[in-house]
Amino acid sequence: MYRLAILALACLGLVLAPQKARAQAEEQALVDRATLSLAEVFDLGDMSADARSLLGRARAVMICPRVIRGGFVIAGQGGDCVLVSRDGSGSWSSPAFYTMGGGSIGLQVGVQDAQVVMLIMNDKALDAVLDSQFRIGADAGVALGTLGRGIAGSTTAAVGADIVTIARARGLFAGISLDGNLLSARSQSMRAYFGRDVSPRQVVVGMEAHNPASDPLRAALMRLSAGNGGSAPAAQPQGSAPPREVITPAPGGGTAPRVQQESLPAPPRSR
Numbered sequence: 001m002y003r004l005a006i007l008a009l010a011c012l013g014l015v016l017a018p019q020k021a022r023a024q025a026e027e028q029a030l031v032d033r034a035t036l037s038l039a040e041v042f043d044l045g046d047m048s049a050d051a052r053s054l055l056g057r058a059r060a061v062m063i064c065p066r067v068i069r070g071g072f073v074i075a076g077q078g079g080d081c082v083l084v085s086r087d088g089s090g091s092w093s094s095p096a097f098y099t100m101g102g103g104s105i106g107l108q109v110g111v112q113d114a115q116v117v118m119l120i121m122n123d124k125a126l127d128a129v130l131d132s133q134f135r136i137g138a139d140a141g142v143a144l145g146t147l148g149r150g151i152a153g154s155t156t157a158a159v160g161a162d163i164v165t166i167a168r169a170r171g172l173f174a175g176i177s178l179d180g181n182l183l184s185a186r187s188q189s190m191r192a193y194f195g196r197d198v199s200p201r202q203v204v205v206g207m208e209a210h211n212p213a214s215d216p217l218r219a220a221l222m223r224l225s226a227g228n229g230g231s232a233p234a235a236q237p238q239g240s241a242p243p244r245e246v247i248t249p250a251p252g253g254g255t256a257p258r259v260q261q262e263s264l265p266a267p268p269r270s271r
Contacts, residue, residue, distance in 0.1 A: 033065035037115040060085035060120040085204040092218040096200035097189035114169040125162035137179035207267040
């Protein structure tokens with residue numbers, strides 16, 4: 001009986017291992033898409049200087065590589081997102097995983113989907129996102145702003161906002177309204193990516209969990225926020241090269257880019 005029990009457990013492990021690897025690969029794909037989206041949003045000429053200036057002062061960033069507006073053809077709306085924050089030394093955390101949905105996606109006419117970056121400018125706004133399921137626009141104490149154009153009243157309405165939304169569609173900055181959408185933490189994604197149960201607050205504020213595969217995203221944030229009014233980036237080990245994200249063509253000659261692995265010091269745990 002003992003041998004049968006051991007054999008059964010071994011077989012169960014063989015069944016579950018591929019599922020765990022597949023789940024982690026899905027979350028890594030989202031992190032990679034977020035890294036590419038971040039570079040594309042902030043490297044646009046249009047209003048990128050304003051966007052980088054805001055990023056330099058931001059406490060945290062929510063990146064949604066693809067937010068879809070529902071319609072007759074596309075039944076669902078919303079998207080998957082990652083949340084990262086930085087400490088006083090400029091070191092960015094590994095990502096926490098979120099889903100956006102449950103409300104309307106207001107994009108300008110003719111636009112069905114967009115890359116969305118939400119700059120969370122202070123601790124008050126970050127706490128609102130972390131404390132519970134956060135419904136965008138429902139908390140009177142959190143002022144929202146939009147950097148973009150194409151929706152009436154949204155053009156450069158970012159001064160003094162607690163959360164500033166930036167959207168990119170068809171290679172240009174686009175106006176967007178996300179009021180009423182719910183940001184919900186994805187606990188299963190967190191478990192798959194970090195190998196244990198951790199909360200978004202433990203990851204982005206306490207920095208208690210780190211996955212080195214998120215280093216390209218952290219490096220991109222350090223590069224884009226450097227010299228724009230934010231805290232100085234965390235010091236690198238002596239003799240190491242400055243952090244940078246590495247983007248290469250996909251294997252097989254495809255056009256979809258891929259983010260390569262890169263090493264950075266792990267984010268320091270808060271005390």
